[in-house]
Amino acid sequence: xxxxxxxxxxxxxxxxxxxxxxxxxxxxxxxxxxxxxxxxxxxxxxxxxxxxxxxxxxxxxxxxxxxxxxxxxxxxxxxxxxxxxxxxxxxxxxxxxxxxxxxxxxxxxxxxxxxxxxxxxxxxxxxxxxxxxxxxxxxxxxxxxxxxxxxxxxxxxxxxxxxxxxxxxxxxxxxxxxxxxxxxxxxxxxxxxxxxxxxxxxxxxxxxxxxxxxxxxxxxxxxxxxxxxxxxxxxxxxxxxxxxxxxxxxxxxxxxxxxxxxxxxxxxxxxxxxxxxxxxxxxxxxxxxxxxxxxxxxxxxxxxxxxxxxxxxxxxxxxxxxxxxxxxxxxxxxxxxxxxxxxxxxxxxxxxxxxxxxxxxxxxxxxxxxxxxxxxxxxxxxxxxxxxxxxxxxxxxxxxxxxxxxxxxxxxxxxxxxxxxxxxxxxxxxxxxxxxxxxxxxxxxxxxxxxxxxxxxxxxxxxxxxxxxxxxxxxxxxxxxxxxxxxxxxxxxxxxxxxxxxxxxxxxxxxxxxxxxxxxxxxxxxxxxxxxxxxxxxxxxxxxxxxxxxxxxxxxxxxxxxxxxxxxxxxxxxxxxxxxxxxxxxxxxxxxxxxxxxxxxxxxxxxxxxxxxxxxxxxxxxxxxxxxxxxxxxxxxxxxxxxxxxxxxxxxxxxxxxxxxxxxxxxxxxxxxxxxxxxxxxxxxxxxxxxxxxxxxxxxxxxxxxxxxxxxxxxxxxxxxxxxxxxxxxxxxxxxxxxxxxxxxxxxxxxxxxxxxxxxxxxxxxxxxxxxxxxxxxxxxxxxxxxxxxxxxxxxxxxxxxxxxxxxxxxxxxxxxxxxxxxx
Numbered sequence: 001x002x003x004x005x006x007x008x009x010x011x012x013x014x015x016x017x018x019x020x021x022x023x024x025x026x027x028x029x030x031x032x033x034x035x036x037x038x039x040x041x042x043x044x045x046x047x048x049x050x051x052x053x054x055x056x057x058x059x060x061x062x063x064x065x066x067x068x069x070x071x072x073x074x075x076x077x078x079x080x081x082x083x084x085x086x087x088x089x090x091x092x093x094x095x096x097x098x099x100x101x102x103x104x105x106x107x108x109x110x111x112x113x114x115x116x117x118x119x120x121x122x123x124x125x126x127x128x129x130x131x132x133x134x135x136x137x138x139x140x141x142x143x144x145x146x147x148x149x150x151x152x153x154x155x156x157x158x159x160x161x162x163x164x165x166x167x168x169x170x171x172x173x174x175x176x177x178x179x180x181x182x183x184x185x186x187x188x189x190x191x192x193x194x195x196x197x198x199x200x201x202x203x204x205x206x207x208x209x210x211x212x213x214x215x216x217x218x219x220x221x222x223x224x225x226x227x228x229x230x231x232x233x234x235x236x237x238x239x240x241x242x243x244x245x246x247x248x249x250x251x252x253x254x255x256x257x258x259x260x261x262x263x264x265x266x267x268x269x270x271x272x273x274x275x276x277x278x279x280x281x282x283x284x285x286x287x288x289x290x291x292x293x294x295x296x297x298x299x300x301x302x303x304x305x306x307x308x309x310x311x312x313x314x315x316x317x318x319x320x321x322x323x324x325x326x327x328x329x330x331x332x333x334x335x336x337x338x339x340x341x342x343x344x345x346x347x348x349x350x351x352x353x354x355x356x357x358x359x360x361x362x363x364x365x366x367x368x369x370x371x372x373x374x375x376x377x378x379x380x381x382x383x384x385x386x387x388x389x390x391x392x393x394x395x396x397x398x399x400x401x402x403x404x405x406x407x408x409x410x411x412x413x414x415x416x417x418x419x420x421x422x423x424x425x426x427x428x429x430x431x432x433x434x435x436x437x438x439x440x441x442x443x444x445x446x447x448x449x450x451x452x453x454x455x456x457x458x459x460x461x462x463x464x465x466x467x468x469x470x471x472x473x474x475x476x477x478x479x480x481x482x483x484x485x486x487x488x489x490x491x492x493x494x495x496x497x498x499x500x501x502x503x504x505x506x507x508x509x510x511x512x513x514x515x516x517x518x519x520x521x522x523x524x525x526x527x528x529x530x531x532x533x534x535x536x537x538x539x540x541x542x543x544x545x546x547x548x549x550x551x552x553x554x555x556x557x558x559x560x561x562x563x564x565x566x567x568x569x570x571x572x573x574x575x576x577x578x579x580x581x582x583x584x585x586x587x588x589x590x591x592x593x594x595x596x597x598x599x600x601x602x603x604x605x606x607x608x609x610x611x612x613x614x615x616x617x618x619x620x621x622x623x624x625x626x627x628x629x630x631x632x633x634x635x636x637x638x639x640x641x642x643x644x645x646x647x648x649x650x651x652x653x654x655x656x657x658x659x660x661x662x663x664x665x666x667x668x669x670x671x672x673x674x675x676x677x678x679x680x681x682x683x684x685x686x687x688x689x690x691x692x693x694x695x696x697x698x699x700x701x702x703x704x705x706x707x708x709x710x711x712x713x714x715x716x717x718x719x720x721x722x723x724x725x726x727x728x729x730x731x732x733x734x735x736x737x738x739x740x741x742x743x744x745x746x747x748x749x750x751x752x753x754x755x756x757x758x759x760x761x762x763x764x765x766x767x768x769x770x771x772x773x774x775x776x777x778x779x780x781x782x783x784x785x786x787x788x789x790x791x792x793x794x795x796x797x798x799x800x801x802x803x804x805x806x807x808x809x810x811x812x813x814x815x816x817x818x819x820x821x822x823x824x
Contacts, residue, residue, distance in 0.1 A: 044543030050238035057245030060504035097122025123199035133194035317377030414438035416690030441684030442479035452490035470684035540738025561628035563653030569646030649695030668695030
């Protein structure tokens, strides 16, 4: 029976307002669209309390200007062109009078290299982040500054915006050498455009100009922004992975010292980030800004403890990734990093009588933090070199701390040569846990719910440390929810999982999507956040085996036009031929005339030159031009391509339906290090097959793509390069059932990621259950996005009174529904 017969035609708005998303009444004799069969007598996988967690990385200004509650930007005048080409030491400051940033022996300390010198009567004003410094009427704010004034001075400190003062002006008397001075403001008005001004009556030197809200998260000193921390806490995460990410395995592995020339582009090294904040190092953030390390390892451990999460730090393995892809061959430096890692464990777990345990105690935490897991490395593209170094870290850790689980990784992708090699080496090395990362289209997540069904139950466990479906719309969150039912079903293999990234300041975005968005005065959870929160707060302790019928597969052959593109590369294309399966010519273009048969939908600059179609802009990304019929199927595509200049190689597209839905063979992608076939679906991409390799400049390549049904074979210079069959259905109806040991509840979790309601017969296998279930539903239009001012994706709670051993329930279109059913 067609599922469309049961569509009621209610809009999402109507669903939300009608009966609070209660299921539609059904008749016992009516056929259902789907069935869910539960076997309560069978024993599924146990689910650890740490199954779901959060991954924190300082990206999108997640630390300074984000979770770290400091309101002053560039408080130590350390900004540099090493951080960002546009930076100066006075970025975010304006000066009135004479103000100079100095780097000399008069500095506050050796690791705090620069400071501000002000002449008499001069002042500086800080603009904070986003639109300015945000203050709330009646709230208190703690000001501090390190100052040096040999002859003495009065510092006048003001908090104001364009409309006037925001708090009573404070005067601070300073005299002598470097010393810390403090004052407190109480805001008289609310403003998100505040400015902090410091004026000196006499010559003075300033450093570490700071303003913190008194009400930080849990009122911790050097604390966290309360609303952001509370949103993370509300997830009830089982673990906190930190500090990254690409911060960990990029840049120099040297320390911040005179010996390294005070190297400013370094990997994240934990010892740089503890101790008094004025003595911590500064560093260039991989994502294009400065990181002050005010939020450091001590604060991460403390935050993990405060939210009840297992701390999971990640240290560099001396193999860079994220496009840098270099192995450091320096045995002495490797030994230093290994020892630093041992010291980190002592810092977290050692007694206060130990060297590093004492430093933790001096910072305010005498008791150990209870570290059990530690990651070495992040997304290394050189698996052989990485595993060589990883094993040295692991051997040293296991020799001294045998109870610590040392986590390896499988590179930056869900498949391909690097992934396969890394997994093979991890298995051979007997690694305990492997960190997988991938960002794919919603379709990929719908197609790959069974990804971990076939993983070796006796092999390394999986830490899915980073994943997302390339968007913050509800359709993205729906696909992730569908995928998460597969993670839970395979909880014996997938031991940890975290969406990424966690935080994004809307005015400083380097990566999207993100779970929690914010500015200087507000924060909001994305649709993805609501899905993560629902799963994390209703995980259960054990999987109850269940099965469901699926949606009929309606996928036909791969159809679409053809296309040519480049990415930061100039290339020439010639002799384009498209031939049908029976030999008919569908398209033939040698560009001896014009390019009138091609439509330009991307960036870049295309011209016909010397009988070839040439894209000349070496900075432009995705310069797609297309030709042909979107209805084409079962054809052969031939292209002759020559790279002229630039970073990468060729992009040859097929199955092109529109600008957001196509396949392309990416030859020489990822900075000319590998080639892959990617599928774009609704704008998000996923990798279907990949291999290492590069494209030579000036050499002509013959490229052939053979499309038959849903199978594609690819040839490079007459040799078969690879093939794939893309026949996995993007199943929109997914479910998993778990049991909550504390309450005895069965938790039936159903995702219906389609525009049609899913009328479902649920068979609980004879379980004795209460007649009422507590229901939580997330439902919205597929393109709905939560913002600061509107949150269309919001949980709706209700009660369903029709529960029995066998019952029917209609799951709304585009919904995630959790039913908590009491047993007994």
